[in-house]
Amino acid sequence: MNARNIYFLAAVALFLAVNLYVAGYYYFRYRRSSQASWENLLAQLTWTDRNNISQVALDLVDEAGLPRPPGESATLEPSELWGLVGGLEGLQILETNSEVLVDLACYVQQWYPEALGVAERLRQDARELKWHVARLKGAVETGNLQVSFPFYAQRAVVAYYVMTRRVLSLYEASNFAMMSDLQKALWSNVCPPPSGKLTAPSG
Amino acid sequence: MRLTSLDLLFWAAGFLLNSTLLVILWCRYRARSFPFFTALITLMVVKTIVLYCVQHYGTRDTYFHTYWSLSILETLLQLSVVYEVASLVFRPLDVWAPDLKSTFGWLLGLSIFVAVGLTWLASPPARTWMQSFAKKGDFFAEALLCQLFVAMMGVSVSAGFPWKTHVAAIAQGLGAYSLIAVLIETGHAYFGVGREMPAFVVLSQVRMIAYLGCIVYWIFTLSYDEQPARQMTGKMREQIVDLQTRMAYDLRTLRSRKNR
Numbered sequence: 517m518n519a520r521n522i523y524f525l526a527a528v529a530l531f532l533a534v535n536l537y538v539a540g541y542y543y544f545r546y547r548r549s550s551q552a553s554w555e556n557l558l559a560q561l562t563w564t565d566r567n568n569i570s571q572v573a574l575d576l577v578d579e580a581g582l583p584r585p586p587g588e589s590a591t592l593e594p595s596e597l598w599g600l601v602g603g604l605e606g607l608q609i610l611e612t613n614s615e616v617l618v619d620l621a622c623y624v625q626q627w628y629p630e631a632l633g634v635a636e637r638l639r640q641d642a643r644e645l646k647w648h649v650a651r652l653k654g655a656v657e658t659g660n661l662q663v664s665f666p667f668y669a670q671r672a673v674v675a676y677y678v679m680t681r682r683v684l685s686l687y688e689a690s691n692f693a694m695m696s697d698l699q700k701a702l703w704s705n706v707c708p709p710p711s712g713k714l715t716a717p718s719g
Numbered sequence: 720m721r722l723t724s725l726d727l728l729f730w731a732a733g734f735l736l737n738s739t740l741l742v743i744l745w746c747r748y749r750a751r752s753f754p755f756f757t758a759l760i761t762l763m764v765v766k767t768i769v770l771y772c773v774q775h776y777g778t779r780d781t782y783f784h785t786y787w788s789l790s791i792l793e794t795l796l797q798l799s800v801v802y803e804v805a806s807l808v809f810r811p812l813d814v815w816a817p818d819l820k821s822t823f824g825w826l827l828g829l830s831i832f833v834a835v836g837l838t839w840l841a842s843p844p845a846r847t848w849m850q851s852f853a854k855k856g857d858f859f860a861e862a863l864l865c866q867l868f869v870a871m872m873g874v875s876v877s878a879g880f881p882w883k884t885h886v887a888a889i890a891q892g893l894g895a896y897s898l899i900a901v902l903i904e905t906g907h908a909y910f911g912v913g914r915e916m917p918a919f920v921v922l923s924q925v926r927m928i929a930y931l932g933c934i935v936y937w938i939f940t941l942s943y944d945e946q947p948a949r950q951m952t953g954k955m956r957e958q959i960v961d962l963q964t965r966m967a968y969d970l971r972t973l974r975s976r977k978n979r
Contacts, residue, residue, distance in 0.1 A: 521909065524840040528905045531837060531862070535898065539869045542876040550881070618879040636811045639879045643818045 549619055560616045562609045568600040569610075573677030576670050581678040594666040601669050604652060604661070610676045611649045614642035617679060641679045648672035722774070729927045734767040736934040740941070749885065749941055752807075755799040756889055762793055787853050794860040800893060801867045807886045808875050822874055830866035834859050844911035854907055861900040868894030888940035892933040899929040 552560075575592045577583055592600070601607060618639050648668040655664035722730075741760050744750045750757040766789045773782045809816050809823075838859040845851040868890055875882065882890075903926045910918040 520840065520842055524837070524842070525905070525909065527837055527840055528901070531833065532898070532901065535865055535869045538873055539894070539898075542869075542873045546872075546876045546882070549876070615879070636816070640816070640818055643878065 552619065557616060557619055560612075560619075562613060564606070564609055564613065565602075568602075569673055569677055572597060572600050572670055572673040576674050577678070581674070590666075590670070592666075592670070594662070597666050597669060601673060604656065604665075607649050607652065607669055607672055610672060611646055614638075614645050614676060614679060618642050638679055641675050645672050645675040645679075648675065725924065729924065729931070730767060730771065732931055733927065733934075734764065736931060736938065737763045737767065740934055740938050743938060743941055747942065747944075752885070753800075753803060753889065755796060755803040759793070759796040759800055762789070762796055766793070783849075787849075790853075790857070794856075797860070797864055797893065797897075800889065801864065801871070804868075804886055804890045804893075805871055808871065808880050808882060811880070816878070816880075819874060819878060822878075826870045826874065827867075830863055830870060833866060834862040837862050841905075841908040843908040846913070850912050854904070854912055858901070858904040858908055861897050861904050864893065864897040865901050868897060884945045885941060888937060892936050896929055896933045900926060903929075 572592065575584075576589050583589065602609070648671050651668045652661065652664060652672075655661045655668075737760055741757070741764055744753070744757045744760060769789065770782070770786060773785050777785070805823075806815075809819060838855050841855055841858055843851055843854040845854060871890065872894070874880075903922050906922040907919065910916060910922070912919055914920060
């Protein structure tokens with residue numbers, strides 16, 4: 517056996533091991549996610565202070581999610597923002613909740629295939645939120661968190677807020693009974709059940 | 720070229736199973752949803768008939784050229800099936816997900832780079848450059864397909880794309896087959912090609928068994944309809960209405976606070 521053959525066999529072994537590992541990891545992750553029940557999904561949501569989220573988001577966008585004029589936006593001080601958001605930990609909670617929200621939308625899709633559009637929009641919003649949080653995690657490593665936090669954190673919160681606003685707008689605009697049921701279901705991540713562990717204090 | 724009774728059995732089984740799958744694809748109205756996959760299965764049926772006729776009535780050279788021409792077409796169709804699966808998963812609203820374009824770009828680039836690297840390392844002992852070229856081509860195609868299916872699975876799960884049953888079945892079948900095919904092609908590249916080599920014959924038979932297994936899996940999964948839309952339970956509906964009411968209250972509070 518010559519050296520080239522040894523390299524070839526070693527490379528193929530590595531190639532197969534990596535591919536099998538990646539395929540197996542994502543396959544089981546998908547199975548776990550797709551087999552989760554309604555109650556399990558709701559239980560995965562972590563409580564967040566909706567008033568704080570709204571206050572941070574509405575400092576940058578209006579209720580429709582459109583940017584405010586330059587003079588009227590971004591009025592919150594960085595220290596105030598940090599407190600309202602709950603620091604990086606608060607953002608990570610929003611990130612996790614956004615994933616659950618996407619799972620919830622996919623779950624509802626089993627009942628209502630019409631939910632596809634809402635699910636896809638929510639998925640894209642969740643990706644945007646993750647992107648902002650990833651920038652902040654990168655800033656932690658480079659020691660620039662204080663400088664980067666106000667910009668990325670506020671945009672992450674806006675993405676989360678828009679996810680919830682988008683559903684309400686659709687609900688208000690739609691007269692279809694099936695569509696309204698779907699929208700009601702998607703509210704669960706911002707309005708947890710009164711008896712559940714996500715019970716929120718009155719605003 | 721002399722064929723053993725086992726070769727003929729594989730040939731007949733492949734023809735029958737591919738024909739059955741093709742009938743299912745048309746009769747169960749799957750062909751409209753999966754045109755490239757249907758074309759691939761049609762090619763497999765045609766390939767079996769053509770090669771059988773050429774083997775009986777043609778020359779060795781004619782068989783060689785026909786076999787490799789059809790194999791190139793088969794590889795192109797397999798890549799088209801990858802595109803078909805990707806478009807069904809990543810275009811939920813008939814538009815490619817905009818946040819994944821760059822991810823697709825670098826994953827495709829990486830897959831091609833790795834497949835080229837492995838193919839360059841392979842040095843199959845072959846009598847002619849044509850044989851060597853053909854085996855390297857096979858290896859490249861299988862390594863690329865294998866990576867593309869794994870990459871698609873990873874991207875879809877991490878980005879939150881749901882898979883429909885039939886699309887998942889086609890992707891799982893082809894993905895698993897391409898993984899086994901990489902192993903077989905590695906054996907071919909190591910031991911060499913030619914029907915006079917026992918290792919080549921055994922590996923070819925293992926490949927055929929893997930392919931027949933895939934066809935059987937597709938026949939079963941594509942025979943059944945996808946899970947129909949379900950009805951919400953009364954409890955779930957009640958819970959949802961409660962959630963909506965609380966949310967509407969919160970938003971009214973929020974609006975009044977903003978207006979102050």
